[in-house]
Amino acid sequence: MKSRVQSQVKRRITYVLVVATVALLLAAFTCHQAMQTSVGVAASLKAMQDGEIGLHNIGKIDDGEHRLIQQRFKALAQTDKSVRQCIYLQGGGACVDPGITAVQSMLESPEVIGIKNDDSRKQIEVLGQSLLTSLNALKAAL
Amino acid sequence: MPNDNLTQAIEILQLVNTLAPAGVALVKTLATKLQGKTDEELKATGDAIDDAIIAAADMELAKLDGTAAPAGPVAPVTPTE
Numbered sequence: 662m663k664s665r666v667q668s669q670v671k672r673r674i675t676y677v678l679v680v681a682t683v684a685l686l687l688a689a690f691t692c693h694q695a696m697q698t699s700v701g702v703a704a705s706l707k708a709m710q711d712g713e714i715g716l717h718n719i720g721k722i723d724d725g726e727h728r729l730i731q732q733r734f735k736a737l738a739q740t741d742k743s744v745r746q747c748i749y750l751q752g753g754g755a756c757v758d759p760g761i762t763a764v765q766s767m768l769e770s771p772e773v774i775g776i777k778n779d780d781s782r783k784q785i786e787v788l789g790q791s792l793l794t795s796l797n798a799l800k801a802a803l
Numbered sequence: 804m805p806n807d808n809l810t811q812a813i814e815i816l817q818l819v820n821t822l823a824p825a826g827v828a829l830v831k832t833l834a835t836k837l838q839g840k841t842d843e844e845l846k847a848t849g850d851a852i853d854d855a856i857i858a859a860a861d862m863e864l865a866k867l868d869g870t871a872a873p874a875g876p877v878a879p880v881t882p883t884e
Contacts, residue, residue, distance in 0.1 A: 696845040703852035709854050714863060728867050731860040738856035745849050749842060 691802065692752050698799040699745045702760070703796045706741060709788040710734045721781040729772035730785075737763050748803065757800040764793050 713734070722759040740763045747756035767773060768789045776782035842846075 666810075676881055693842055693845075696849075697840075698841045700845055700849040700852070707852050710859060714859070717863075724867055728864060731863045735857050735860040738853040738860070742850055742853045745846055745853075749846050770867045 679686060689705055690749070693803045695748050695752065696745075698795065698802050699741075699748060702799055703741055703745075703794045704790045705737075705788075706734070706737060709785070712788050713785060716778075716781045716784065718775065721778045722776060726772055726776055729770075733767045733770065733772065737767065746800075750801055752801040754803045757796055761793065761796050762799070764789060764796060768793075770796065 680792070710731075713727070713730055716722045716723075722730070727771055737760075740759055744760040745751075759777065768786060773782065773785055776785065
């Protein structure tokens with residue numbers, strides 16, 4: 662009788678351990694995937710900044726526009742760090758929301774919409790949309 | 804590839820059964836190592852890229868303000884009469 666109860670308890674403990682292990686593995690993979698995607702987001706932001714600097718260097722974005730846009734990039738990078746920190750510490754799609762809001766705000770800002778050179782504006786918008794896609798993928802991964 | 808994951812999962816379960824609480828933390832570490840880089844390494848990489856963006860923005864703003872550091876040694880100015 663005692664040994665039957667013991668073996669039932671042991672089976673139950675083993676079952677709980679198995680379920681907990683699988684849940685942990687899944688959670689670890691999701692968080693890890695999110696961290697990998699987060700690095701991709703930072704790389705996309707850098708590519709967007711490099712693109713804008715290149716356009717300014719060849720005179721397709723004037724100094725005034727360039728100043729405001731670079732100030733936005735600086736703020737975006739700081740937001741990106743906060744987003745990554747949030748994902749690292751607690752996870753969850755809500756961590757990404759400030760990043761998505763910041764990029765959308767930049768794309769709708771007077772300094773981007775007001776870029777006088779049409780080609781330059783479109784290039785910045787395309788890069789920005791690519792960044793938004795990365796952010797939404799990151800949110801979906803969490 | 805799927806069979807490799809199954810073998811590793813079984814090994815991990817065996818470890819959990821024998822090591823209990825310590826095994827829980829070990830499982831998490833092993834799961835991240837399966838992907839090559841740890842979350843800490845990935846975080847550091849992402850943060851380094853963001854720091855580079857901030858530094859580049861500061862450089863661009865300094866250039867616009869005329870306060871960027873010169874690229875090389877500045878030639879001495881000869882006073883004229």
